[in-house]
Amino acid sequence: MTRVGGLAASVAPPRTVIARVESNRPLVPGIFEAVLAxxxxxxxxxxxxxxxxxCPPPExxxxxxxxxxxxxxxxxxxxxxxxxxxxxxxxxxxxxQALPGVALRLTGPLGRPFDAMPERRAVLLGGGRGLAPVLMLAEHLGRNAHGAAILLHGARTASQLIPIPDPPCEVRPATDDGSAGFHGTLVDLLQSMSDAGELLEGRDALYACGPNRMLAALAAWSAERDLPCQVSLETHFGCGLGMCAGCAVPVKTTAGAEVSAxxxxxxxxxxxxxxxxxxxxxxxxxE
Ligand SMILES: Cc1cc2nc3c(=O)[nH]c(=O)nc-3n(C[C@H](O)[C@H](O)[C@H](O)COP(=O)(O)OP(=O)(O)OC[C@H]3O[C@@H](n4cnc5c(N)ncnc54)[C@H](O)[C@@H]3O)c2cc1C
Ligand code: FES
Incomplete structure (x- = not known):
């Protein structure tokens, strides 16, 4: 994750600015897209x-x-x-509810980005609204020597699949109820790709965002294979700036080693x- 040369190598300093809402519209029931200037x-x-x-109303x-x-x-x-x-x-x-023209304070860009591995083909997984960061990654990656990236997008049902009008790479949808695309979870889809020889250990790398339950299942699945896996995780944030400890998540430590909190x-x-x-x-x- 700290290799030099990937997308993580250079990040711009965060700034607090006024963002103006240009457009704000539903993509599917309950999920919206806002474009900010x-x-x-x-x-x-x-x-x-x-x-x-x-986020409005002002407080x-x-x-x-x-x-x-x-x-x-x-x-x-x-x-x-x-x-x-x-x-x-x-x-x-x-x-x-924010209409075009509304001004909102925004701080960013923040946090550690995906660290793309150019020596591996990218397999991107976006569960629900977790599509957002992996779609941006797909747009940055394009094709490398190991082939074009492939994007797997999952939702509970067909009406919750987020439309991708001009996809930067092949997109494979999956739904839990089988109403569109592959019938099953994104981890089930990965397993079927692996069974069909479409996913190669030692060649591919996984990048994912989605519900924490999906990411936990993916972590367990990829741990059994030679597939590096980066996840964009969500938890409750307070400040977003490293000052409140609200976002602490547990990490693995060496068994038996004495470690501080x-x-x-x-x-x-x-x-x-x-x-x-x-x-x-x-x-x-x-979860
Ligand atoms: C790094 C990061 C990136 C995120 N990116 C996106 C994104 O691209 N699109 C998006 O829709 N959301 C994203 N989220 C989650 C988003 O920040 C929360 O949904 C939002 O803060 C909820 O605010 P609220 O006042 O509407 O809901 P609240 O009233 O604060 O909460 C409503 C319900 O949502 C739950 N909830 C709140 N925050 C989270 C969370 N982070 N994870 C799981 N459950 C939560 C609460 O427990 C509660 O049940 C991200 C969160 C993080 C940490
Ligand atoms: S949200 Fe991370 S320290 Fe406050």
Whole structure:
């Protein structure tokens, strides 16, 4: 994860700026896409990084909310950042009501991005709204000597699959109920690709974002194979800046070794959100 030369090698310093909502629309029931206009000095952001975004209604000491960056590009007069979010609670429901022109404070880009491995073919997995950061990664990767990236997108049912209008690589959908694409979870789809000889240990690398339960299953599956696996993990963030300890997640330690609490946990907002899947102690991660 700390190799020099990958996408993690250079990250822009975070800045707090005013983001103006350009558009904000539902993609599928309960999941929205917001395009935000930022000043030109912001970023650039790397796939896997996130922003801390103020969500309406305004609140004196309201905490901002973390969102993965789904896209970031320079446009005339500034930078355009895209997020894909689920309306799950008070702040994200407030955000879903934000009309074009609304100004929101935003800090970023933050966190450790995916560290692409150019010597391996990329297999990207996006579960539900976890599609956001891996789609941005797919757009950055293109094709390497080991072939084009392949993107697996899973949802509970067909109506929850997020449309990808101009995909940067092959996309394979999967649904838990079999109503579209492969019938099963994304880990089931990986297993079937492996059985069919489409996934090669020693050649491919996995990059994933989705519900923690999916990431835990993927970590266990990839641990049994020679498949490096990076995951973009979510937990409850307070500050997003390494100051509140709200985002601590447990990591594996050497069996029998005496370790302090500081060695048993990492602050996900600083050391993540992208982590090596095998470093996490999944038994201690909430669903
Ligand atoms: C690094 C990072 C990147 C994220 N990227 C995205 C993204 O791209 N799109 C997106 O929709 N969401 C993303 N999230 C989650 C998002 O920040 C939360 O859904 C949001 O903060 C909820 O705020 P709320 O006020 O609407 O809900 P709250 O009222 O705070 O909570 C509503 C419900 O959601 C649960 N919840 C809140 N936060 C989380 C969380 N992080 N993980 C699991 N359950 C949670 C609460 O337990 C509660 O049940 C990300 C989180 C992190 C840490
Ligand atoms: S969210 Fe505050 S320390 Fe990570």
């Amino acid at each position: 930022l000043p030109s000095e912001w970023g650039p952001a790397r796939p896997g990084q996130f922003v801390q975004l103020e 004196l000491f309201g905490l901002r909310r973390p969102f993965s960056i789904a896209g970031c590009r320079a446009v005339v007069g500034g930078v355009e950042v895209r997020i894909v979010y689920g309306a799950v609670g008070m702040r994200t429901h407030g955000l879903a 500081f060695e048993r946990f990492v602050f996900l907002c600083r050391e993540g959100p992208v982590m090596d899947a095998q470093r996490i102690d999944w038994a201690g991660v909430h």
